Amino acid sequence: MANKLITEMGLPKPISNLFAARNILTAKDALSLTEFELMELLDVELSQITSAISRITEVTCPPYQTAQSLMEERVGSEHLATGLSGLDKCLCGGIPFGVLTELVGPAGIGKTQFCLKLALLAALPVSYGGLSGRVIYIDTEAKFSSKRMIEIGIKSFPEIFHLDGMAEEMAGRILVLRPASLSEFTESLQQIQLSVLQHQVKLLIVDSVASLVSGEYEKDAPKQNSLGWHISFLKSLAEFSRIPIVVTNQVRSQSSGDAVYSFQDTGGLELHLVAALGIHWAHAVTIRLVLEASSGQRYIKVAKSPISPPIAFPFIVTSSGISLLSDDGTEVEGAEINAIHCQ
The missing domain is CATH 1.10.150 (DNA polymerase; domain 1)
Known part of the structure; x- marks a missing residue:
């Protein structure tokens, strides 16, 4: 605020x-x-x-609240369902409103596929489980594909997308920005805030901030710390506008000098990949979903959540987007929940 x-x-x-x-x-x-x-x-x-x-x-300044009112607010809070039943159940309905949700994983694992599906779900009419709103999609890596998004829509919601003009209407609700640098992204945030408040925006996706500072934060600590303003802004925007904000994050090789914090405890595991953007960003997000591949199988893990146990779901990427192979999931014990595999 x-x-x-x-x-x-x-x-x-x-x-x-x-x-x-x-x-x-x-x-x-x-x-x-x-x-x-x-x-x-x-x-x-x-x-x-x-x-x-x-x-x-x-x-x-936020008002004082009782523990009872906070509990009631959490129970009655809104979510954007992901369409992945097992994951939605773990998150008590899906991607929560009013906080930051982070998708972490190596390139090509399915983060953008997940984001495209979320964008469609937010744009869908309420009668079909959507939010009937606009979406701002900040595409910093030029990976957004209208063709792929429409394909996901046709395969996932054929009864809607086969209606005359519906595909064009859904695509028209998703506004795509492509800042070429961190400074352009910074300049666009104030306008994004006004758009969220004035144009019925129901979801903001940033895919991804890490690409804007790639190669900078590892060599120059003050530049990494400059992301503190962006973290604060996005958190405030999510809270004030009561919309879900989803941010994707890249991974990087773990160096011997990296600090390990309590919720990132490796438990003696030899980790090769860690989430980029550093510890300040990690603490700022409320939900962290890790997408990884181990022994040829892809998994999505709930690595950080105030309401869900550490749990992993195997998934595949199909013409309709990400699909879980099992809605039951497997609870993950110890430091393995924070490991990021790519094999």
């Missing part, structure tokens, strides 16, 4: 305009200054500053 725009906080227009004129655009900008510093910058009385800060604080 620190990145929430001051223009959206219901301040009196003269005060809001003064903030904008002094380039104080977000709650974080305003709350980083003392009241006396703001008096000097805006040239207004203390009572006006106090009133404005009180309003900004009220809007920005």
